[in-house]
Structure formats: C-alpha cells, structure tokens
Amino acid sequence: xxxxxxxxxxxxxxxxxxxxxxxxxxxxxxxxxxxxxxxxxxxxxxxxxxxxxxxxxxxxxxxxxxxxxxxxxxxxxxxxxxxxxxxxxxxxxxxxxxxxxxxxxxxxxxxxxxxxxxxxxxxxxxxxxxxxxxxxxxxxxxxxxxxxxxxxxxxxxxxxxxxxxxxxxxxxxxxxxxxxxxxxxxxxxxxxxxxxxxxxxxxxxxxxxxxxxxxxxxxxxxxxxxxxxxxxxxxxxxxxxxxxxxxxxxxxxxxxxxxxxxxxxxxxxxxxxxxxxxxxxxxxxxxxxxxxxxxxxxxxxxxxxxxxxxxxxxxxxxxxxxxxxxxxxxxxxxxx
Amino acid sequence: xxxxxxxxxxxxxxxxxxxxxxxxxxxxxxxxxxxxxxxxxxxxxxxxxxxxxxxxxxxxxxxxxxxxxxxxxxxxxxxxxxxxxxxxxxxxxxxxxxxxxxxxxxxxxxxxxxxxxxxxxxxxxxxxxxxxxxxxxxxxxxxxxxxxxxxxxxxxxxxxxxxxxxxxxxxxxxxxxxxxxxxxxxxxxxxxxxxxxxxxxxxxxxxxxxxxxxxxxxxxxxxxxxxxxxxxxxxxxxxxxxxxxxxxxxxxxxxxxxxxxxxxxxxxxxxxxxxxxxxxxxxxxxxxxxxxxxxxxxxxxxxxxxxxxxxxxxxxxxxxxxxxxxxxxxxxxxxx
Numbered sequence: 001x002x003x004x005x006x007x008x009x010x011x012x013x014x015x016x017x018x019x020x021x022x023x024x025x026x027x028x029x030x031x032x033x034x035x036x037x038x039x040x041x042x043x044x045x046x047x048x049x050x051x052x053x054x055x056x057x058x059x060x061x062x063x064x065x066x067x068x069x070x071x072x073x074x075x076x077x078x079x080x081x082x083x084x085x086x087x088x089x090x091x092x093x094x095x096x097x098x099x100x101x102x103x104x105x106x107x108x109x110x111x112x113x114x115x116x117x118x119x120x121x122x123x124x125x126x127x128x129x130x131x132x133x134x135x136x137x138x139x140x141x142x143x144x145x146x147x148x149x150x151x152x153x154x155x156x157x158x159x160x161x162x163x164x165x166x167x168x169x170x171x172x173x174x175x176x177x178x179x180x181x182x183x184x185x186x187x188x189x190x191x192x193x194x195x196x197x198x199x200x201x202x203x204x205x206x207x208x209x210x211x212x213x214x215x216x217x218x219x220x221x222x223x224x225x226x227x228x229x230x231x232x233x234x235x236x237x238x239x240x241x242x243x244x245x246x247x248x249x250x251x252x253x254x255x256x257x258x259x260x261x262x263x264x265x266x267x268x269x270x271x272x273x274x275x276x277x278x279x280x281x282x283x284x285x286x287x288x289x290x291x292x293x294x295x296x297x298x299x300x301x302x303x304x305x306x307x308x309x310x311x312x313x314x315x316x317x318x319x320x321x322x323x324x325x326x327x328x329x330x331x332x333x334x335x336x
Numbered sequence: 337x338x339x340x341x342x343x344x345x346x347x348x349x350x351x352x353x354x355x356x357x358x359x360x361x362x363x364x365x366x367x368x369x370x371x372x373x374x375x376x377x378x379x380x381x382x383x384x385x386x387x388x389x390x391x392x393x394x395x396x397x398x399x400x401x402x403x404x405x406x407x408x409x410x411x412x413x414x415x416x417x418x419x420x421x422x423x424x425x426x427x428x429x430x431x432x433x434x435x436x437x438x439x440x441x442x443x444x445x446x447x448x449x450x451x452x453x454x455x456x457x458x459x460x461x462x463x464x465x466x467x468x469x470x471x472x473x474x475x476x477x478x479x480x481x482x483x484x485x486x487x488x489x490x491x492x493x494x495x496x497x498x499x500x501x502x503x504x505x506x507x508x509x510x511x512x513x514x515x516x517x518x519x520x521x522x523x524x525x526x527x528x529x530x531x532x533x534x535x536x537x538x539x540x541x542x543x544x545x546x547x548x549x550x551x552x553x554x555x556x557x558x559x560x561x562x563x564x565x566x567x568x569x570x571x572x573x574x575x576x577x578x579x580x581x582x583x584x585x586x587x588x589x590x591x592x593x594x595x596x597x598x599x600x601x602x603x604x605x606x607x608x609x610x611x612x613x614x615x616x617x618x619x620x621x622x623x624x625x626x627x628x629x630x631x632x633x634x635x636x637x638x639x640x641x642x643x644x645x646x647x648x649x650x651x652x653x654x655x656x657x658x659x660x661x662x663x664x665x666x667x668x669x670x671x672x
Contacts, residue, residue: 226601245603261600265562267581267612269389274610276603 003030003039003080006312007070007100014055018323022055023316026070030104033083038093038107040077042335044308045098046125047319048073048159049247062280073098074130076113076121087112094124101312101335116298126330127163127297127304128290134246134279135163135222136289140171142277143220143244147172150214152233154178155224156198157185159304159330160246164222165195166302167293177213179206179229181325188328193303207232222246231261237272245276305329339366339375339416342648343406343436350391354659358391359652362406366440369419374429374443376413378671380644381434382461383655384409384495385583398616409434410466412449412457423448430460437648437671452634462666463499463633463640464626470582470615471499471558472625476507478613479556479580483508486550488569490514491560492534493521495640495666496582500558501531502638503629513549515542515565517661524664529639543568558582567597573608581612641665 004027011024033039051073054065065071075098079091084107087093093110097103115121116128126132138160139145151168155161156178165176178189178198189198197213210218210232219240221233224247233243267274296302307327309318315333322331340363347360369375387409390401401407411434415427420443423429429446433439451457452464462468474496475481487504491497492514501512514525514534525534533549546554546568555576557569560583569579603610632638643663645654651669658667 230600245601247604264566264597264600265581267610268583268614270612271614271617272612274603276606276608278604278607281607 001032003102004028005030005100005102008312008315009070010055010065010067012067013057014052018052018055018320020316020320023071025313030102033081033104036084036107037082038079038084038087038105038110039081040093040095040097040103040105040110041080042075042077042098042101042103044122044125044332044334044336045075045315046073046129047315047322047331047333048130049323051319052323070097071099072096074125075099076124077103082107092121094129099312099315116294119297122306122308122330122332123297123304125332126159126306127293127302130279131159131330132163132293133282133286133289135160135167136293137279137282137285138222138244138246138277139164139167139220141282141285142275143222143242145171145173145220148174149219150175150177150216150238151220151222152177152179152210152214152218152236153222153224154201154229154233155247156180156189156195157328158224158325161222161224162189162193162305162329163293163302165189166193166296168220169194170296170301175214175216177210177218179209185328188305201229205232207235210236217241220244231263234261234263234266234270234272237266237270239270241270241272243272243274245274306332308332308334310334337368339438340364341366341436341438344648344651345406346391346401346403348403349393350388354388354391354656356652356656359407361649366438369417369440372420372443373418374415374420374423374441374446375417376429376431376433376439376441376446377416378411378413378434378437378439380458380461380668380670380672381411381651382409382465383651383658383667383669384466385659387655388659406433407435408432410461411435412460413439418443428457430465435648435651452630455633458642458644458666458668459633459640461668462495462642463629463638466615467495467666468499468629469618469622469625471496471503472629473615473618473621474558474580474582474613475500475503475556477618477621478611479558479578480609481507481509481556484510485555486511486513486552486574487556487558488513488515488546488550488554488572489558489560490537490565490569491583492516492525492531493664494560494661495663497558497560498525498529498641498665499629499638501525502529502632504556505530506632506637511550511552513546513554515545521664524641537565543571546572553577556580567599570597570599570602570606570608573602573606575606577606577608579608579610581610642668644668644670646670 007026009024009026014022095110153161153164157180168176175196178195179201186198189195199209206228217238218236221243223245343362345360345362350358430449431446487509489497489500493516504512511532514531515537522534525531535545542564553574554572557579559581
C-alpha cells in the first residue's frame, strides 16, 4: 500500500534574494518501508537562515541542495509504518528530512525523542535542538562567556539570539544588550525576555546605538548578522573581548563582498578573539545542553517564542518571511 | 660631576607617514645618580613598528609618547655609575629608555643580562627579547601551531616574521610560506632562512600569489601587515585555521579606515579563529622562550639578521626606513 504525499523541491537557484519562483510543490508517492526503513509523517518542520546558503551551488560546510530534489531541514515526525527494529507506529522521531509531508527514511537517520512534560514536540527544533545547541556552544564555548560579562547579541529576537540573551542572564551576565529590526521586537527583548537594553538597528547608526546601550563597553559579542553590527561590536569591545561568529545574515543575499569591518586592526590592541563555528562540530555538547537548558525550560525560566505557519504549501513563504525578519523567535511550519 | 648627553624628542605628532620633521635631536645634561638610581650609557637601541602608534595622541595598549619629551624603546646599555644595590659599573642592562645616549634610571626599571657565548648584546633586542617573545607567543600560543601545519607569515623578512618562519620549521611545520616587499627579501627567505616558498607582494595580487605558494591551503597565518594580506589568508585558510594578529603595518599610517577583509564571513564555514595579542601580556612565557630559542641560537639553528645604523642622530631615519621596509631582519641603532 503506497502513500500519496507532497514535497517542496528547489525549482531553481536564487541569485540574491530568493522568491517563490525558486520553490515548487510536488506531488509524489512513497512505497512501503523496505527492511531497515521507517515511514514517517512530518508533524512540524523548521525553516532556518543557513538554508539560504545551501541554495547556492558552492562548496560550504554542508553540501548544496539539488535542483528538482526536495529541500532538507530539521523536522519532528510520527512513525506511520516501520520495518526497522526499535521503531513502532506512534513513535516520535527527529530527523533532517523537512520540507515534505512524509519521508521513507533509513532508521539510522532517525532519533527517537520523548517530549518533556508541558512542552511541545517542536521544542526539539528549537531550544532543545540545533538552535539551543548553537546558542549554548557559541556563548559558553566559542565566546567563553563568564559570569559578570556584558554581552551583546545581534538578531536578538531570532531563535538563536533570544536564547543567547537568556542563557547569559541565567549564568550571571552583568548586562545583556540586543539588537533587532523593529520596535515590537525591541520591546519584546526588554519587556519579555529580560534583556537590560535593546535597540532597533534601523533607527540609526549601530555603533552609536551600541555605545549608548553599553556605556562601559561589552565583553562578548554573539554575531548573527555580520556587517555593520560586527564593526560596531569591535568598536565597543573591552580588552580581551570575544566574538562568536554564528551567522552573517546581512550578507547571505549579497552578490558583492561586504567591505567591513573597517576597524579590524583593533583586535591587536584590544586583544580580541573572533571565532567562527558550526554547531554540527559540537555534538558532544548536546548532553550538557539538554541537561542545563532542559532544566531551565521545565522550571519556566526561559521564554522561547515560535512563529508557526500551517501547511506545507506555505513553507516557502515562511522561509522568505523569516529571511526578511518577519518572525519573532523560531519560525516553524506545522504540517498536521 | 654631570654628564653631557643627547636625546631624540618627539617634535610633533605625525599625520599619516612620519618624516624627519617629527623628531628633534636635543642636547642635555644628566646629574649623578641619586639613591636607588643608575646611570646607563646606551650601547644599542631598537626601532620598532609599534612606535608609530605611540606617536599618535590616542589611547592604545601603551600610552602615547609626549611631544617635546624623549621617545622610548628597548635598549641595551652599560652601567657607568650606580647608587643602587646590585648594579656596578660595567654591568650590562636591558631597559626601555632607548632614543638617548645616556639615561638616569631607577634601578627597578633595569634588568641585568649576560650575553650568551658567541652572541652580541643586541640579541636581547631581537631573538631573545620582545621580538623573539612576540614570534614565540604568537605562533605557539595565540595561533596554537602544531606539528604538520602549513604556516603563512607576512612581513616575513622583518624581525618577527623571520623568527616565526624558522620557529615553525624547527617545530615541524609541513610548509612555511612568507611574503616580503622585494626580490632580495624573497630570496633571503627561501635561500637563507629555509622557507619553503616566498613571494613579493608587490608583484601582483596577494590572494593569487598565496594560492600558488600554498596549493593545499594554510593552517596558520601570522599577520604582521593586515589589509589585503589578511583577506588573502582568510581565503587560503583550511578548516579550523588560526590567525594570530600581531601587527597591521599596512594601516599604521592610514588616515582612513581600511575596508578589509571583505571575506570575513568565511570564518563561520571554515571555523576560523582570529586573535589579536600584545606581547607585554605574556611575560610568563619569557622563560620557556629563552630556554628553547636560546638553545636553537647557540646550536646555530636560527639566523637572525640585523640591519645596524650608527649614531643617535641617525635613529629617526632608521625608524623611517624601517617603516618603509628598508631593513632585513631587526633594525637597530648602535650608539657606541
């Protein structure tokens, strides 16, 4: 008995900003699981900034998406049928075959999960998934955060950024400052997430706004955007300051290289460290992250907002909206 | 009995490239040492790129030089008269009161040294001084060099650069590449210092020349110059590559910020670390440096060239020539 289902394929590679024309909704049919395979129905899938990079045909830290093939990404699903030991219908599984309503997957590519009491399965795409691990590793390992540090995070209302700021506060930051792209997001950071200060980078010069928000300078910068934010952070960093470079969303859609930061020579006199990282190198930190962040979540100490869109057919627009900053917190697509 | 002597003062602060008009030769008279003081006659003094920064009236990692006061810098001298315990005429001392023929110094500001057999006192201004420590700390600590790494160093014919390349080879580098500003310097690197490859950055695009010299990429970049060299290094660095930022001589005389590197976002996918440092933070590494590098020197395993100018009156021109790259190895001024 085969299963009729739908997938989103990459129709063409975008140049600059992607648009709906780069995506295609495709109807297809899946066979029953062969030996070692599991048929999974997707419950919820993730759209993330890094996917923009995989749409280009360039060698990167993950292979590019293929034109006329389904896109990929983190998703949580429910087992429908199984021909693999250890998986039974109804099991909740985490996998990387997002952008499709069902997938016929090798059991080795699935991880069984159990949702902690009071939380939704989507938590594994957010605070207890790659997003949480990115914030955790970037702040605590790469940027070597320590109690008493003043922390600045850009893209602070986004999924990673909102966790970075809260993690820093929970571990004893002196002051946490965030930047975001609207007055609503700025209010969300200070009023709901407990940031000490926040500013709208569209309101004026980032360097001046950061100096005003952190008159005594910053010790850690968690960089989600690159560009003028990075330059502003270098200007405000104190001696021995550290930058974790997580993303450069301001440049993902550039066709020209970005000529910044112009003040990089300050890394010498200020003894700064700038370190890029990719979360997939740090799987060994998943266990301590789950323990510490899982604890904070069940104690209600962390707010993790989700913007949820419904239906696979709306996934491309959800991705495009996320790239333009329409979401607060994690952008998700529910398929059931 | 007072001592007639001469000093070089900062006549005015340079804007952009300094010139002879920024220096002034001043005749003066020193009293005999008071209690705790020592009168030292300078034998040899150092001129270094970092001094350019101290000529600006800006807060930096060392305070600025004062107009109408003597310049400062590393020097080795001989005690002439002493009113301090532990110092006697004829003792060799290292101090930071360069740019003058004599100095009346507090004994606490002097370090007694003994020249190893076969070496000149100037070794304490070079391979066994701040220069050697800069190369040692930058390569082994900041850039975390490990056996088998391919290393690129800019300004490689300079005092620090020439040591970096040799230290890397002695500790088991797979390949060492240097850049310099003349064909003679390039030949010196490969023919005399044992670099595996070298190029003249004036011959063409630094990025292309580096790619040709390091077809399998580099693991460590020791940055003495900044600018296009830094951008080229980022392009050639392999995964988990490390950059020690020691100097940005290409920018010291700029009045405008330098819009580079344009490819900084590569730090993410390549997981690069860029770290600036100042050698004076790392005094604790002097002992292991003296042991290891002193051993290499007495075994004749290290070449350390000096370009020596004679006479205090020629010190300003020696500094200006050094900033333009006229020296090979360490630039020194002998005063006796």
